[in-house]
Amino acid sequence: MSAKAKILIVDDDANTLASLSRAFRLVGHEAIVCDNAARALELALSQPFDLILSDVVMPRRDGLLLLEDLKSAGVSAPVVMMSGQAHIEMAIRATRLGALDFLEKPLSTDKLLVTVENALKITRLETENRDLRNRVGKHTLVFGGEMMRRVMAQIERVAASESRVCIYGETGTGKELVARTLHEKSQRCNGPFVTLNCAAVPAELIESELFGHEKGSFTGAAQRHIGKFEQAHRGTLFLDEIGDMPTAMQAKLLRVLEEGEVERIGAGKPTSVDVRVIVATHRNLEELVDAGAFRRDLYHRVVVFPVQLPPLRQRREDLPLLVEHFARQVSVQNGWKPVPFSTAAIEALQEYAWPGNIRELRNVVERLLLLADSEVDVDAVRMALPASRPVTKGQEAGMEAASITGETPLAQRVTAFERATVLAELERHHRHVTQTAKALGLERSHLYKKCQQLGIDLQNL
Structure with a gap:
């Protein structure tokens, strides 16, 4: 067996549960057992598993119905079915419902372990392929000078640890690339690398993005959503522009970092997560702490090992x-x-x-x-390239507004004025979305919508 896995075993026979759990534990896996489909679904929704092994024939609710419930609830763990009353129609139905494999009882321990190992390999390969597809066309960390060599030495030193890293740097310096490099050089490299830009998510949605929500937990929650923390289980979560996180969310993030548990909106109970958190910002967090815009206790949680990226x-x-x-x-x-x-x-x-x-x-x-x-x-x-020094966004906005002539229709003049005003305020507040929204008398989410309407790309300012 290559890597330790967390396996849920579902069977109404106590002897089967005992023998299977013993076999898995002997090779280093963690085995959780239960004797009915209802409890299995509850466990699968409350914590992440690497594999689910379920009997088909069980009282009240059989394994095939459990398989349907798992898939409809969005549980991504692969499922292997087993039965002592197996026939071809049952195997075909299980496969169509999404089962990865189907085993006949009595089980051969060697065959079972090989099947489980293959299932885990397939899952890892799918994850790696998905990560590779997501990375096609993106930048890689390229350097040769002494300044970046020193940064790389810091990355090498801290990568293998579980220490939280805060990456400082101007917009466009490659903070996400450094975070990914830290992940790939860590012991979590086979786990997921999940990202969230705190400045790009409206304040009213960031809790759902981070922690997830249950179906029907609020207006518009049409289905269950797994949050970034659960998606990053046994991997790394990269929180970009942490300095723009709303103050109310900072308190909730602090609790998760301290307790290692998240609670989906509407769930009513927490879920344990094993995640390394890396954060980044283009802002000075110490100044934000002094100004009361960033929690001091959270600052000391996330800025354990600071890395400063130099501008180009x-x-x-x-x-x-x-x-x-x-x-x-x-x-x-x-x-x-x-x-x-x-x-x-x-x-x-x-x-x-x-x-x-x-x-x-x-x-x-x-x-x-x-x-x-x-x-x-x-x-x-x-x-x-510009012939002189770069033009700021505020100057660009002024030039754009000045280009409107008396022949320009009113609607176009209004749009140009709005765009110039928003760009100028963003420049004045150093691209801080929350402060810009406050200065313009807008909700943060309304500013995002207004920027979309005006063709302002907040990501690339």
């Missing part, structure tokens, strides 16, 4: 490697023939301040490749 303008020696990486990545994704960058073009890129950091660089590289023929030269770079 402070690691210009890495830029040639990054350009080469992005150029190769973009070309492969689009099926383009590779196009080189001239030495003068690279030097021109190194002279720019990169207010949007690595994210902006990637976009510029793609834009240059779209326009290039045989080589990206310095003239193309100068055309793609």
Whole structure:
């Protein structure tokens, strides 16, 4: 057996439960037993399992009905059915209902253990494939300079521990990449890596996103939802822009970090979770603590090991490697023939301040490749980049509003004015959504909707 698994065994025969649980424990697995379908469903909904092994023929409610209940409730654990009265029709029905395998009693212990191991391998492969698909086309951590080497040394030092890490850095510096690297170098690397941007979720929805909810627990809860903490069980949860988390949610997050339990909205009882939490922010959390906008006790829980990511303008020696990486990545994704960058073009890129950091660089590289023929030269770079220092969002908003003339329809003038106002306030409050919403007299969720209407991308400001 490769990795320890948590297995739920369902059978109305006490001897079967005892022998199976003993067999699993001898090879290092954790076995939970119950003798009826109703209790099995309750257990599966209250805690995560890596595998469910169920008998078919049981009093009151049989295993096939349990299988239907598990699938309709959204339980993702693979299910293996077993029966002493097996026939082909029963096996076909179990498979159609979603069973991973079907075993006949009396069970061979060796065959059972092989079946369970195969089921766990399939589940792990599916998880890995899903993670790989999610990562296709995304950045990887690329560096060569001394500054990032020091950061990488910190990552190597803390990755194998269970310590909580807080990643500081400007927008676009690669905080999520560092968090993923920490996960991949940790003992949880075979578990899930789950992310949540605290600034991108409306305040009224963030509790459901983090902790989940039961069907019918509030208006609009049409089905049961598993929260990010449960999704990240035995893995890593990355909370980006933790400084923008509403104060009320900070208290609930603190409780979860202290107790290791989450409670879905409407559930009425907690669920144990085993999750390593990594957080990130572009803001100064100490200043937020002093201003009363971030809980001091939560600060000391999440900022155990701080990692400061330098902006791109402070690691210009890495830029040639990054350009080469992005150029190769973009070309492969689009099926383009590779196009080189001239030495003068690279030097021109190194002279720019990169207010949007690595994210902006990637976009510029793609834009240059779209326009290039045989080589990206310095003239193309100068055309793609601002001639002077970068224009701020507030300045951009003012220029946009000033471009409206007397010939412009009223509706367009109003939209331009609204957009300019929102962008200016976002710039004035350093892209802090909650403070911007307060300054504009809006609810946080209303500001998100307004930004969508005005074509303002809060993620890439």
